[in-house]
Each structure stands twice: as structure tokens, then as C-alpha cells.
Amino acid sequence: MLVLQATILIFVAITATAVVFTRQPVRQVVGLSFYGIILGLLFFILQAPDVALSQITIGAVALPLMFMLSLAKIRRDAEERKRREESEHRREAA
Amino acid sequence: MNRRVRRWFFLICACAIFGLFVSAVRQMPTFGHYRGPYGDILNRETVYERHITDVVTAVNFDWRGIDTLGEESILFLSVIGTLVLLRKPSSEVNDSHDENDTADKRKGREIPLPSAATRVATLGLVGPLVVFGLYIVAHGHLTPGGGFQGGVILATAPLLVYLAGDLKSFKRIANHETVQIGEALGLLGFLILGLPGMIRGGAYLRNVLPLGTSGHVFSGGMIAPINVCTGVAVSAGLVAVTYVFLEHTLETRLRGRR
Amino acid sequence: MSLLPYIVAVWLFLVGLYGIVTSRNFIHLVMCLAILQSSTYVFLLAVGYRIGAGPPVFANVPVGTPAVDPVVQALLLTDIVVEATVVALLLSFAVQVHRNTATLDPEKVVELEG
């Protein structure tokens, strides 16, 4: 049991470090989701089923979802900006 | 500070914090030997006092119920905050619609509907998911789970509708107005449920309902109704947040479809 | 082993902090903040843990069975919701920053100085 806990704890630390050092947001979100699941697992093993349940629903699903949505929003924003600039260019040229 | 200086400056400070922390935790009870009185007393008393078998739920909604009211208010305010922050800037409210429309059409940006199989599968999941969420909410005082967790699960149901491509239904379920009413009602319900205890001469959030037999669904007095209110508030809150982030996409997609 | 959970907790805190200090992207920064917050989860749960004890749920076991501390778990539920809300708010700031300045780099968005 203790060995299992220790393994998962170390795994949590490694995953967290990996998430921090991933500089590419989309990949990082995937990592965060994975991290959420591992944390949930740790909570199960530490006899906290309530917390594990909410960690998995929030940490592994809701949070990454929010990140994805805002990344999508930002991408769309960038596209729109580009399009606006292009049309301005065209107007200037004309 | 330039970035390199900043990094090294931080690393030195971080080492100091690490050292301080480690020297402190060496004086803590060793891991796995919890000894404090608080948790043990609650573990012993909850079933007798409150006829509730899940102590964590009891702590959240009864012993320390006021914390949960505060926490639900945090959720509420943050949803309101997100609505305020992501509101359309006044300059974009009127103009640029037509332009976007034509631009979208020109580029052929209409997003195809998901395949029929996906739609059936996702929509088919909605029913069981809602049932599961309701179960988790309603059995919060008996088994692990409760208002939060069930609420979050319920909140994913509209998203499945969205994923299935049924945008109009999603918009109907999840638009600001409905959701915000749900959230505010859930919270008002919570706040009001605390009042009878006060009127009866006790204190705010004191139990006034019969406790029932422990292990039954109708037990634990006020905890079950408060749990339901929390479930409503949490699910509405999360739907609201996702909707705010999705709103713009949703509108473009709905317009593209026309 | 007896110190490992605590060390992991402070590691999560510091690594999250490091990520924030060095971040070049607001979304990345918010994720580091989420990691930082999870340090408190690990720490609090480790504080309330008891070897060989079950969860604080007495549905199928009699009262008096050794159980871990329910209080920290209740605190954690609050904590997790707080994390989600703070992240939502910060993400909306990030989205706004991008809308206004077309960049997500904290080093480039410098309007307030001196």
C-alpha cells in the first residue's frame, strides 16, 4: 500500500513538472487532464472518494474543457483580426 | 529584471522556501498518523447526531455549512464575473455582423454536422448521464458524492447536446437567462433554508427537519434539500461559464447554418 | 516515506511558481497556477491520512471503524471549486488580453510601468 502511494505521489510530481515545462498550450491541456486523473487516483488511494470524484469531474474534465474553449476563442480571435487587417489592406490598396 | 536574472533570483528564493518548509514539516506528525481531535470527533458523532453516513457531506453542509454558502457564493460571483468580463465590447455589438457573415460564407467555413452515429451515441448518453448526476446529488448524504459532484456531472449533459451538433437545443438549454435564474434560485434556496433555524431561536443553518433513519434517502434533515440547491447552483454555474466561452462560436455556427 | 507527501506538495507549489515566473503565455501561466493550487490538495489530504483506515463513510461499516479525517476532505471540496472559479476568471482575462493586444506574452503586454 505504502509503495503504491509513494509511486503515485512521485508520478504526480513528475506529471506536474512535465505540465509546467510543456510550453505548447494545447499539449499542456492534455497533460493537465492526465494530471487531473492521476490526482484523482491518488485521492482514491488516500481514502477520499468524495474528493476523488470531484477532482475527476472538475480537474480532469471541466478545467481542461475551459482551457480548450478559451484556446479556441483565442485562435478565432486571431483569425478574425487577420481577416480584418486583410480587408483593411485591400481597402487601402483600392 | 531581465528573464535570466529573474529566474536565478527566483530559484534561490525557492530553495530557501523549500528548506524552511522541510524543516517545518519534520516536526509534524508523521504521514499516516493523523491525531487531531476534530476529525475523529466528527467521525464518531455524525451518524448519531445527524443520521448521515457520509461524514464529508455532513461536514460540508452541516457542521461547517457556512463555508459552503461562502464557496457557492464564490462560484456565483465568478460566473457573474465571467459574464461581465467576456461581454461583447460595445464597439462590436452592432457593426461587423454582416461582414463576418459574408466572410464566413465566402470561405465556406460552415462546420459539417457530426455523423448520424455520433449524434445518436452522444444524445443517447444524455439520459443516463442526467440520471447518474441526479443520483449522485440525491445520495450525497449516504455515499460519496453530493451537490458539487452531481452538479458538475449534470452540467456536462448540455455539452453533450452541443457536441451532438444540436446547437439550437443547446442554446435553449444553456442561454444566460435560464441558467442564471437556476443558479440564483439554487443559492437563494440555500440561503433561505438556513433561516428557519434562526427563527426557531437556534442559529443560522441549524437543522429543523426530522432526521429520519440513517441509511435512508430521506434522512439527515436539512442536508438533502441543501444538497439539491447546491446541485442546481453548481450545474447552472458551470453551464453558464462554458456557455460564455462558447457563445461566440455558437452564434457563428448557427448563422453559418442558416 | 514519512516526508514524501509533504515534499511532493511543496514541490508542486514551487514548480507552479517557477512556471508562473518564467511563463511566456498567459494560458500556460494559468495552468501553472492550477498546478500550484493542487499542492494544497496533496498537502491537506496527507495531513488527514491515517494508515490502514477507511474512508469517512459509514454506510456499510459500523461507526467506530478507523477512518481518515473528514474535515480536510470537506475543505478540499471547497478548494477544488475555488480553483475552478479562479481559473475561469483568469482565462477570461487572458481572452480579453488577446482581444485587446493580439498577444498572450506577459512580457509584451506592459502598459503599467513605474
Place this chain on the structure above:
Amino acid sequence: MNPLVPLPLLIPLAAAFLLGLLNKRCPRWFADSIAILAASATGVVSLILMHESALRPIVYWYGAWTPRSGIALGVDFYVDPFSAGLAAFVCLLALASFIFSLHYFDSVGNLFHVLMLGFIAAMCGFSLSGDLFNLFVYFELMSVAAFALCGYKTEEPSTQQGAINFAVLNTIGAFLALLGLGMFYARTGALNLAQIGRTLGHDSGVLVVTSFVFVMCGLLVKAAAFPFHFWLADAHAVAPTPVCVLFSGIMVELGVYAVARVYWSLMDGALAPHRSALTGVLLVVGTMTALLGACMCFAQRHIKRLLAFSTISHTGLLIIGFALLKPGALAGAALYLIGHGAAKGALFLVAGILLHRCGSIDEAHLYGRGRKMPWTGAVFVLGGFGLVGLIPFGTFAGEHAIEFIAERNHQGWLDIVFFLAVTITAAAVFRVYARVFLGRGTRLSSGARLKTVDERRETSGPHNHVPAVMFLPAFALGLLAIAAGCIPGETHAVLTAACAFADHAGYQARVLEGAFLPIQAVASEHAPLLSSVLRSLGATLAAIALAVFAISPAWDRGRIYSRPFARSMAFIRRLHSGRVGDYVAYFAFGVAAIGIALAFLIAS
């Protein structure tokens, strides 16, 4: 149990939920009246509670879970004149800013009111709570509301930057405090302040000290103490003016209050033999905050940013008042808090009026444009006198008490810190007054713009006059800043309350056993008033002189001869880089430095 106690939390929350429910379905006037009504009702309840708790503090257990054999099972609210008085002051400032903002915020329905009401509830709960985790919950509630309010004006890039700096720093602080809370819980198995204090006893091991340092640093982030203060000016510079009144007037000060509450309720037993160590560390923090804030304040020309730095400086003085760890100084700090909060509120409201009338908040752009608003200018000057601590003001009474205690404890050098901080900050205000409202002195070249926020008007409608709803709250706050210092019998009452506040054993007995130990009031020694009066007049004259010098041509010429001064100023300004990464690095430095210094001093 006294049914009034939970009301300061519940009334604003209920009003917030109600307005959230109605949102756009109710007209603006309805939301305004609900908000004003809720704030006044909460204020009245808090005042009643303050009155009732003057003789014996009230303890309220939620869910009627009174402690059993000295072990707290639930969460309590602890009402003493300090906590209830702070709640009342929150409501007062909120009322002023609600009235002021009647013309504001047309764009988003009533959500602004919802956020403000939630903010008020959080601050009331924060001042009343007697449970460490409950304190954290209100800390977060306060933060979330504050972040959203701060980022309210979404169309300016600087807004998001200020709000992000604010949110990231405060969230990190909160979670550091939560780690500290976890360590306390591991050590004592309790979350109630009184019970933690009792269980700790006289243990001053490194665990207890570190836990306290973590909790304290978390709260000091809110209190904007050096080196955690960087977010404050950014947040204030971008937040809407009515919100700034609450930020500067009370939210920041609540951070200091919470440190004081945590220290006296749970650490006083453990640290009693090591008080001088804590005093030393906190005096350094307070002094640095006060002087740095003052220097930065004088260097600003964005008026709201200038006022924000002056808040930092005055919070430093509050920290000094607490750091002496004496009831007398605590009483002084309480008076100072009220006096400063009111004066600063008035100043911010005047800044809001300037923004409304002239559409700018930059000292250079506003040159002479306030000449048609003599009354508004008068309120501004009144606020300046409040900052410098001229004799009838609340700040004077507070400063007088703190300095008296400081001298008795052989910390006479604090006089100089006080003198410098209040003189420089007030001089900055007078300088702005002279340029903007009198149109005197040199013009700032608007070409050499500092990179700072370009404020847009926050209001719509005609801008050719100052509406009464904007002027009256500012005027009232200005009067309050005076009144706070001259209520008869006030000093004695505050001193008694401070003695009760600082009664470690009495607090525990009251909370855990419901017993009431008579307060051992310190006989209020009559401090030599004359020297304080002279000092306050001297500081005022010095501030005016400095302001006159600053707007004279000699100032510009003098710059050439003061290279080292200018260089160090430039260095300090560069520290406030607006980059969140830098701020977080300073935060880590602060935690490490305070922690190691305290642990080292206590161990040796």
C-alpha cells in the same frame, strides 16, 4: 444566540442573489435602491452589533454547534467592537460608492451591483469570522469579486494586465495561506482560531513559526506590504473609481486587520517570549512599505495610481501600528484606519469627478482644468490634510497614539518614518491640487509621457457640471475623516476595545467556554498632546512646502544636481515593472526573507 450576527453576511448575499435572479428584468433604479438599501441595512446592523459587543464580545456558532468540552465543532463569528466596526465601515464606504456610481455603468444591466454586494458580504464575513478556514473562504470570495470588479472596463489593454497581476498574486497568497493553515491543522487538529491558539500553548518551534509565516504572508499580499505590494497600484490604476474607494479604503486594510486577528488569537501565547523578533521583522516590512510607497506616490502623475501608492504607504504605517504589538498602538491603528479610509475614499471620489468632468486622470492634461470646481478642490485638499494627519482628523488621533507607544518602547525613530511618509504622500496630493485646481506652477510636459494608463470616461451623459450624487459622497467622506478624530470619549472606547482584542486568554475563554473574563483595560495614559500637535502642524507645513517646491521651476533645475537621487528613483520605478513574473519572484523573496528572518530570530 443573537440573531443579528449573521446578518452582515446574509443581507448583502441575499441582495446579490436576488439581483442576479432578476438581472435585466428589473430597472436600473430598482437595482440601485436594493443595493443602497442592503448596504445601509447591513451598516445599521453592524453598528448595533458594535454597540452591543462593547461590553462583552458576542460569539455566534453557525448551526448552533457550540463547542463541547472546549473543542469547537462548527464555525463561529466573533463580534467585538473592532470586527463589527470594520463591517460598519465597509458598509459606509460601499454606500458612498453606490451613491457616487448612480451615473455609472450603464452597459451591463445590474451585474455591477451583484459583484459589489458580494464584495461587501465577503468583507463583512472576513472581519467577523473566527475560524481560519472560514477566513480563507471569505478571502477568496473577496478576491473573486475584486478581480471581476477590477477588470470591469474590458476595452483597455491595461485593465486586463492590472487585473491579472492582482488575481495571480492574490491567488498565490491565498494558497500559501492555505498551506500554512494545513500545517496548523496538522499540528493542532483544529481550525478555530481560539482552539488553535489554546492547543499551541507556548510552542514556538519552527513548524509553528513557519505556519504562521505562511498565513501571515498570504494575508500581507492582500495588505500590500513590501515586497508583496506590487499588484496594488496596477489594480487601482485600472479599476473603476467607485471600486477603488473600497479597495483602498478598506480591502487592503482588512489584510492588516486579519494579520492582527490571527496573531492575537492564536500566536500570542506561542510568541509571547519572542515578541521583539516579530516586532523587528514587521517594523522593517512596515517601514519599507511606508517609505517606498511614499516615494513612488510622489513620482506619479496618473492621479489614481498616485493615490494607490499613497495607500501602500499608509498601509505600511498601519503595519507599524500593529507591529508594536501593544493594545495602545493597536487602538491607534484602528483610529488611523478609519481616518485614512475616509480621507482616501474622498480623494478617489474626487479623482472620479475629474475623470467625469475632464475625461482624463493625468496631472499634465488636467493642468488648471479644475479651476471651475472650487468645492471639489476643497474636498481634495481636505483629503490631503487627512493624509498628513492634521490635528482634528482621525489620522492625527491614530498617529498620536502609535507614536506615543513607539516612544515608550524606545522606537522613537518611527517618528521619522511617519513624518516622511505622511509628508511626502500629502505633498503629492497638494502638488496635484495646485496644478489641477489652482492652475499654478510649472506645467508637466505632456510630451514626456510616462507609460501609464489612458483612462477613458467611465460615465455617459453630460459632463458640464458635477452632479450632486457625485459631490456629496466625496464631501461626506471628507467630513467623516475629520469626525473620526473628534468624537468625545472615542479614544478611551477604542483603547478598551483594543485591550479586549489583544486579550489572548480572554478570547479563548470567550469562544470555547462562553466564559467572560473581565477586560484588563490599560489606564489610558495621557500622552503629551502638545508635541504631537506641533509635529502634525510641522508635517503639514513641510508637505505644503514640498508641494510648492515641486511645482516651482527650481524643481526642474534641481534635477540636474541630484543624479544619485534620480538614479535610485529610476531603479525603484523599474522594480514596478508591471510584469507578473517579476512580482511573483519578489513574492517568493518576501516569503523566504520573512520566514528565515523570523525563524532565525526566534531560534536564537
